[in-house]
Amino acid sequence: MTTRLIYFAWVRERIGMPQEDVELPAGIETVADLLRWLQSRGEGYEHALQYPDVIRVAINQEHVDHREKISGAREIALFPPMTGG
Amino acid sequence: MSAVLAPTVRIQREDFDVAAEIAGLTQGRSDIGAVVSFSGLCRDEQGALSALELEHYPGMAEAEIGRIATEAVERWPLQGLTVIHRHGKVRPGENIVLVVAASGHRQAAFEAANFLMDYLKSRAPFWKKEHRADGSEGGWVEAKETDAQAAKRWKSPSE
Numbered sequence: 001m002t003t004r005l006i007y008f009a010w011v012r013e014r015i016g017m018p019q020e021d022v023e024l025p026a027g028i029e030t031v032a033d034l035l036r037w038l039q040s041r042g043e044g045y046e047h048a049l050q051y052p053d054v055i056r057v058a059i060n061q062e063h064v065d066h067r068e069k070i071s072g073a074r075e076i077a078l079f080p081p082m083t084g085g
Numbered sequence: 086m087s088a089v090l091a092p093t094v095r096i097q098r099e100d101f102d103v104a105a106e107i108a109g110l111t112q113g114r115s116d117i118g119a120v121v122s123f124s125g126l127c128r129d130e131q132g133a134l135s136a137l138e139l140e141h142y143p144g145m146a147e148a149e150i151g152r153i154a155t156e157a158v159e160r161w162p163l164q165g166l167t168v169i170h171r172h173g174k175v176r177p178g179e180n181i182v183l184v185v186a187a188s189g190h191r192q193a194a195f196e197a198a199n200f201l202m203d204y205l206k207s208r209a210p211f212w213k214k215e216h217r218a219d220g221s222e223g224g225w226v227e228a229k230e231t232d233a234q235a236a237k238r239w240k241s242p243s244e
Contacts, residue, residue, distance in 0.1 A: 006142070008140055008142055008210070008212060009140055009212035009214070009225055010225050058142070058145055058210070061142070061144055061145035061148050061149075062145075062148070062149075063149070063208065077142060077145070077210075079142070079210065079212065080212060080225065080228070081207075081227075081228030081233075082206070082207060082208065082209060082210055082211055082212060082228065083206075083211065083212050083213045083225070083226045083227070083228050084139070084141070084170060084182070084205055084206065084209045084210070084211025084212070084213070085125055085170075085181070085182050085202055085205040085206040085209065085211070085232075
């Protein structure tokens with residue numbers, strides 16, 4: 001299944017693209033697994049995700065924590081802590 | 086049981102008119118005794134800042150603010166609630182965000198507006214980037230721990 005990954009703010013800038021569609025390899029079950037796998041995909045990813053604890057994640061446009069299972073997610077967004085308001 | 090109020094949530098590039106938004110909630114009604122409005126504006130940081138660029142997550146921004154606004158109307162007896170958040174480039178002195186809460190009495194309106202702003206700060210998917218007055222790009226505004234703490238005080242003991 002194809003999953004759309006969307007990036008915002010400095011996560012987007014460091015990875016170098018606003019979004020991409022990926023085929024997740026077997027064994028990627030949680031958000032934490034996804035972040036580890038992405039870090040191995042190149043320098044930009046490594047830079048963006050070097051402190052995974054600060055990365056906020058939304059699955060299908062709802063906030064989740066890093067233990068959340070990602071099976072069935074159509075859209076997963078990664079971004080820094082929010083600074084609106 | 087009275088019908089649950091449907092809050093108005095708008096995410097937009099254009100500016101908004103605070104007085105018109107307040108009037109929109111109160112016009113033609115006689116049951117509202119209190120209106121609290123909060124507007125957040127762009128500061129120039131003692132002349133150092135020429136603009137803020139607000140990036141947002143289209144779709145989720147509306148959905149998340151909608152969820153926060155729905156929680157507010159469930160927690161406080163409100164007769165009206167409007168939340169507007171801008172995106173794109175905002176110059177010093179311009180509006181960024183507006184919350185208007187209307188109620189029978191002031192306490193509910195004050196508390197709901199305060200709750201909305203605390204939650205917006207830490208949960209609404211917006212990110213501010215600074216444009217410096219000297220032409221340099223500036224950087225992404227860092228999230229404040231005090232904002233995260235401010236949101237936590239609204240949690241009920243069961244959460």
